[in-house]
Amino acid sequence: MKKSITYFENSGEENTDELISLVKDRLKGSNIKYVAIASASGESAIKLANALEDVTIINVTHHAGFHGPNQLDISEDTRSKLKNMGVVTFVGSHALSGVGKGIAKQLGGLNPVEIVAQTYRTFSQGIKVCAEITIMLADAGLVPVGEEIIAIGGTGHGVDTAAVITPVNMTKVFDIKFHEIIAMPRD
Ligand SMILES: Cc1cc2nc3c(=O)[nH]c(=O)nc-3n(C[C@H](O)[C@H](O)[C@H](O)COP(=O)(O)O)c2cc1C
Numbered sequence: 262m263k264k265s266i267t268y269f270e271n272s273g274e275e276n277t278d279e280l281i282s283l284v285k286d287r288l289k290g291s292n293i294k295y296v297a298i299a300s301a302s303g304e305s306a307i308k309l310a311n312a313l314e315d316v317t318i319i320n321v322t323h324h325a326g327f328h329g330p331n332q333l334d335i336s337e338d339t340r341s342k343l344k345n346m347g348v349v350t351f352v353g354s355h356a357l358s359g360v361g362k363g364i365a366k367q368l369g370g371l372n373p374v375e376i377v378a379q380t381y382r383t384f385s386q387g388i389k390v391c392a393e394i395t396i397m398l399a400d401a402g403l404v405p406v407g408e409e410i411i412a413i414g415g416t417g418h419g420v421d422t423a424a425v426i427t428p429v430n431m432t433k434v435f436d437i438k439f440h441e442i443i444a445m446p447r448d
Pocket residue numbers: 274299300301302303304305306321322323324355386387389390393394414415416417418419420
């Protein structure tokens with residue numbers, strides 16, 4: 262089997278539109294029914310929802326309090342705009358930091374989950390994010406385990422990475438399967 266991967270010269274949000282069009286191409290003629298995207302503000306998720314049809318899109322924003330007490334990174338307006346486009350926005354604890362990060366922050370020491378996260382980041386920030394949101398959504402019952410989906414992530418803002426993944430629950434973290442990288446930054 263031969264497949265192509267697109268490598269962006271630089272990471273970051275300037276790759277968002279092209280990334281979305283590559284995902285659209287990958288979906289043509291495929292059986293993939295779910296596309297998960299990490300879009301903190303919801304802006305990249307809106308672009309995705311405008312581009313795709315006939316798939317279920319689920320948006321993941323940061324957990325509440327990521328940028329300040331009781332704050333969500335997505336506005337009510339954007340969340341309901343997405344809802345009207347058929348896109349659910351999930352808010353929950355980050356699978357690849359979780360309580361372990363809180364313990365390490367307050368008490369110091371090593372957080373093994375962070376080692377998993379950092380290892381994924383050796384490919385790209387987005388690869389880590391793809392794994393993380395896939396597990397979060399599997400645990401929320403919003404994507405099926407054992408069925409290939411596309412996950413999309415980025416580097417801080419916008420999106421620059423997409424992969425075909427079979428989701429697992431967090432209890433089976435090392436059984437997650439990355440089948441294909443559709444695109445990622447090369448830097
Ligand atoms: C749960 C979650 C975890 C994230 N983790 C990281 C990360 O570790 N590194 C990173 O560069 N970006 C991270 N992001 C940012 C996303 O990859 C993406 O760039 C961003 O959510 C796009 O949001 P926008 O549509 O508002 O621009 C994370 C986002 C979410 C929702």
